[in-house]
Amino acid sequence: MDRQQAEERLAQLKDELNEHNHRYHVMDAPTVSDAEYDRLMRELKELEAQFPDMVTPDSPSQRVGGVPLPFFEKVEHSSLMLSLGNAFSFENLQDFDQRIRKASGRESIDYVCELKIDGLAISVRYEDGLMVRGATRGDGQTGENITSNLKTIRSLPLRLTEPITLEVRGEAFLPKREFERINEGKAEKGEALFANPRNAAAGSLRQLDPRLAAERALDLFLYGIGEIEGREIPETHTKSLEMLTRLGLKVNPDRVTVKGIDDVMDYVDYWREHRLDLGYEIDGIVIKVDDLALREQLGTTAKSPRWAIAYKFPAEEGVTILRDIAINVGRTGAITPTAILDPVTLAGTTVQRASLHNEDFIREKGIKLGDSVIVRKAGDIIPEVVEVLEQQRTGDEREYEMPTECPECDSELVRLAEEVALRCINPQCPAQTREGIIHFVSRGAMNIEGLGEKVVSQLFREGLVRGPADLYDLTEEHLLPLERMGKKSVENLLAAIEASKENSIERVLFGLGIRFVGSKGALVLARHFGDLYKIMEADQATLEEVNEVGPKMAESVVTTFDNPEVKETIRRLEEAGLNLTYKGPVAKPVEEMDTPFAGKTVVLTGTLEAMSRKDAGAQVEDLGGKVTGSVSANTDMLIAGEKAGSKLKKAQELGVRVVEEAEFLTMLEG
Structure with missing residues (x-):
């Protein structure tokens, strides 16, 4: 050719x-x-x-790029991406309609009703019909450039049907079926599950490697125009959506244009009953004034348009019987009670278990075995016992007594000072050992793919693994006889175990499961000392000299490494060929940093749009700040997101500097 x-x-x-x-x-x-x-x-x-x-x-x-990005660049939106005000009742909707009619002088208003997709707001820019950029909403003015990840969404055209320049807004989401598939895979690997499709979608679009985003079948709907060049926007929202459809963009077909608030409420009623029939999650209905000229007249507040509102569906609740309470033993010995329920359907799924947190929670709620209880799926995802229906008691209910002995090893359970949880303190407890190995191989620690909870439990049950070091002695002869272990999966597992030997020291340190040493603390210690043996040799005073290492963490590290069994585990890990040094970038000393956060004590509160509080805290720490959980006279700065509560009030009372998200993002950029 x-x-x-x-x-x-x-x-x-x-x-x-x-x-x-x-x-x-x-x-x-x-x-x-x-x-x-x-x-x-x-x-x-x-x-x-x-x-x-x-x-x-x-x-x-x-559509799928081959090279991971080092970071996401910041992107300025052509016009603000505002958030919506919320309505939680029909009275709220009627008040909204009354305000619109009063401001416009009209007796009736045409509204467009759209399904409120539970996903991630995005903006996509086309120039001469070619997709050139995609971004997250961020703070509404500035987002992150996620073009490579958005290109992996096959319902998003890379070229429009006409050579037009415009910026469109929409919502990316993960279909229910794909969400279930991903969580099933995570469960098999023993990884933490996504809490809901929205988190899964956000996590997928914020992957620096677009190949990971491409593995998840994300979808989207476009619902508005942010900017258009060389052409007038149609006079109504309805017609603008029709124009987007002609351009090849995907617009939700389950929208209606109605006259008056009564028809809006009928639409809300319909989808409140039929939302579970959809292949994706919705958490409400968005109501918008159809007439674009009237929108201009109504204007916006600092955060929200006056011409639109979001009706939020309430969390779904159900009544069921609490039949029993099961006890789980965690890797640190903490005892967690779980309610065993008669099956009840909530938000389209069958709920049979709900967390009861600890003994105090059971006492405060007055929970008895056999009680009728109200169960709610918080955010339509996490089951929780909300209330006991004491009026429905028959007299057959029974008081529940927390066990005094560990259900796994029969050791006496104790409640340590200042703790609410009962704890098994037997270091030989098989449940703690098993959970400790599961933690060691998890994604946040050694990240050994293929060693999920089921596989580890099987290895433990067969006596092949009794501690982390035993993993590195496994061979094909050990693994092939196990259930669901074919030759290829065994080869892959052994390769993953071998690859984990090259991990940086902070993964090993976190994987050991030392109390008060999370992934962040492990990284702090790894960066400071650079070598596991130097950490092991440090006394408590030396450890406390490290920024962000307090007395509890320091004491726990010393106690752990004084244990002969832990020393033997480290010796065996080194003998197996594990790297025990830090491989990441070495941070400058705080005193050498020239950043707005260097040497400052920072508290984060409320909801941030651009990132999670965890990610925000990590960036503050990388720039020399110290992040704490409570406001005090020693706090230098409070980063306040949406719905900031008591911490904001206390900061204002103490005269602590309050920084809103837009300013915070500017400070991060230096």
Whole structure:
């Protein structure tokens, strides 16, 4: 094939594949089989490999980048991405409608009602029809450039049907089926599950490696225009959505345009009953004034448009019987009670267990075995016992007594000073040992893929593993006889165990499960000392000299490494070939840092839009700050997100500097 023929065939293949993508992912009306689609894609990639200078940004082969990003760049939105005010009742909606009618002088208002997708707000920019950038909402003015990850969403066109320049807003989300698939995989590996589809979507889009985002079948709906060049925006929101559809963008079909608030409430009622029929999560309904000129007249507040509101569905509750209380023993010996319930359906899933936290929680709620209880799925995800229905008691209910002995090893349970949890303090407790190994291999620690909870439990049950060091003695002969262990999976597991030997020291340190040493504390110690043996040799006073290491952590580290069994474990790990040194970048001493946070004590409160509080705290610490959980006279700065509560009030009373999110993001950028 000569160059001209290749150019013609490439154009034909791109058009065909883009059309098939649109029909499958946007219109839900595929016209070719998966095999035929794959054949066309292979042909495209082979031709592009022969003529690499003909590869264009809108080629279907360019959806998944091959190189992880070092970080996400900041992006300025063309216009503010405002958050919405909330309504929690029909009275709130009627008040909203009354304000609109009063301000406009109209007797009735046309509204557009849209499903409120429980996902991540995004902005996508096209120039001359070509997708050039995608970003998170961030603080509404500045977001993060996630173009590579958004390109992996197949319902998002890389080129529009017309050469138009515009910025569109929408919501990226993870379909329910994909969410369940991902969590099933995580459960098999013994990894922490995503709490809900929204967290999973946000986590996927904030992966620095787009190949990881591509593994998750994200989807999206576009719902508005932020900017448009060379063309007038239609006079109504309804028509603007129709225009987006003509441009090849995916717009939610389950929207309606209605006249008056009564029809809005009917729409809310319908979806409150039918939300579980959808293939994705929604947490409410968005109501917008349809007339764009009226929107201009109504204007916005500092944070929200006056012409739109979000009706939030209440958390779903159900009544069931608490039949029993099961006791779990964690890796630190903490005893956690779990309610065993008669099955009850909440938010489309069957709930049979709910956390009871600790003995004090059971006493405060007055919980008895056999009680009728109200169970709620907080955020439609986490089951919790809300209330005991004492009026429904029959007299057959029984008081529950917490055990005095460990259910795993029969050792006496104790309650340590200043702790609410009962604890098994037997270091030989098999439950703690098993949980400790599960923690050692987890993603946050040694990250040994394939060693999930079930596999570790099986190894423990068969007597093949009694501690972390035993993992490095495993062979094919040990693993092949185990359940669900074929030759390929055994080879992969042994390769993952071998690869873990190269981890930096902070993973080993965190994996040992030392009390009061989390992943952050492990990193602090690793950066400071650089070598595991230097940490082991340090006394308490030396450890406390390290920034962010307090007396409890220091004492726990010394006590742990004074234990002969721990010393033997370290010796065996080193003998097995594990790296015991720090491999990451060495932070400058705080006194040498020139940042707004260097040497400052910082507290974070409320909800941040641009990142989690955990990520924000990590960035503050990287810039020399010390993050604490409570406000005191020693606090230098309070970072306040949305819904900041008592900490904000206390900071204001003490005269502590309060920094809002927009200013905080500017400070991070230096």
